[in-house]
Amino acid sequence: MSTIEMHEAAPDASAHHALPDPGEAVPRIALPTVGIFLAALTAFVLSTTGYISGWAPVWVTIPVNAAVTFVMFTVVHDASHYSISSTRWVNGLFGRLAWLFVGPVVAFPSFGYIHIQHHRHANDDDQDPDTFASHGKWWQLPLRWSLVEYFYLKYYLPRARAADPSKRLPRRCCCSP
Template sequence: MAAPPLKLDLWTLVLLVAQWALFIGNIGVAILQPGELWMHVLVGIVPIHFAFTIWHEAAHGTVSNRRWVNHVVGVLGMLPYMTPYFIQRHVHLDHHRHLNEPGQDPNEVYAGGPLWELPLRYWRLVSAARKAVADDPRTSAMKRSDIFFLLLVLGIWGAAIITGTFTALFFAWLLPFVIAKAVMDVYINYLPHVGLPPDRYRGTRVIDVSWLTPLVLAHNYHAIHHLWPAIPWHGYKARFEKKQSELREKGVPIEKRVFAARAGRSRG
C-alpha cells in the first residue's frame, strides 16, 4: 500500500529557518565583527524563544505526517536550546498524561507554587530528570541521538574555550538562553497551569490578551493545545474563537489579564 502524500506545516518550517538564520548569523557576527553586546543578547533571545514552538510541534507530530520529519525538525529546533530532543519529548508527553497531578506531572516544578519562588524550585529539575530517565520509553536510536546531541553541545563550548570565542558565544547564546528560558517558564509552564486542578477542561487556562498572542506565538491559548494537541500553534486562536462558548460551558479558565493566575487559586 502506497504511503500517503507528504504533508508539511510550512509555518513551523519557516520558524525553523528563521531560527537558524538568526542563531548562526548572530553568533557569526559576534565572533567575526562584534557589535554592541546588548544587541547580540537581544537577537540571541529570539531563536531560543522560537525553539519551544518548533520542538513542541515536532513532539506532537504536527510538523509532518512523516515521523522522521518531525524528529529531524525537533532535534534541529532544540540545538539552540541545548536540550536533547527525545528525552524532552518524553517529559512533555508525560505532562499531558498527568496534567496537574501532584507528584506525577513534571510541570509541577514550574507551576507548583508562587511565581516569585519559581527560581528556587529549579533544583527540583534534578529529581524530575532522574524520574524521566528511570521511566524511559526512548528507543536505543533515540538514546544515541540524545547522547550525540549532548556531546555536540559540549564540544561546541569546549571549542569556544580553546579558540577564544567563549565570550562571543556567552553573549550571543548562553546569556540569551538563560533570559529566554526564564521568560518561557513564566508564559508556557507557569501561567497556563498554576492553581488549577488535574482536569481535562479546568486544568489549563487561556489568556485572551490580544497583544500577547504574537509575542508568545499564540501559546497564551494553551488550553486549546491541551484539548486539541493535533492543532498547530498558528491555529490556536481560530479554534478558540470558534469554540469559545463551548469552552466556557466546560469550565475552561479564560483570563483577560496576563497575571490574573495565582498559585493556590484552584477552580474546583
C-alpha cells in the same frame, strides 16, 4: 472522540490516558513551523557571525539569541507532538535540531516523552512532570525553573528503569534518527 496513540521511544506511563484527536490531519510538512525554524536559524547565524566579525555588538547578539531560544521551543513543541510532518522522522529531525538551541542537556526524545506525559496528566500533582515549575514558595520558583533538567531527569529516570530495556535511555547521539 477518537484518540491518538503516541508511540514514544520512552517508557509508558503507569496510568495511561489517551490523548484526544485534534480533528485535523497532520500536513505533509507544516510550512509555518519550518519557516519559524529557518527564520530563527538565520537570526542566530547572522547575530553570532556578526558579533564574531565585529559588526554586531553584544547588546544586539544576546537578545537576538535569547529570542532564538524562545522561538525554537515552538519548533520543539510541535515536533514533540509529531505535528510538523506526517513523516515521523521529519518531526525527529526538526525537534533534534531545534533542541540544540533550547536545552541540550536532556535528549529530545526524553523531552518529547516528558511533554506528552504533561499533557496526559496536566495539573495532577503526582503525575504531571511540570508541577515543579509552579509548586513551591514564590522565592524558590526561579531556582526551580533553572533546574528544569534536574526535575525532568528525576521524573524520567525511574520510569525508564521500569520500561523494556530497548526503550530505556537513548543509546545513540541526539542527532540519530
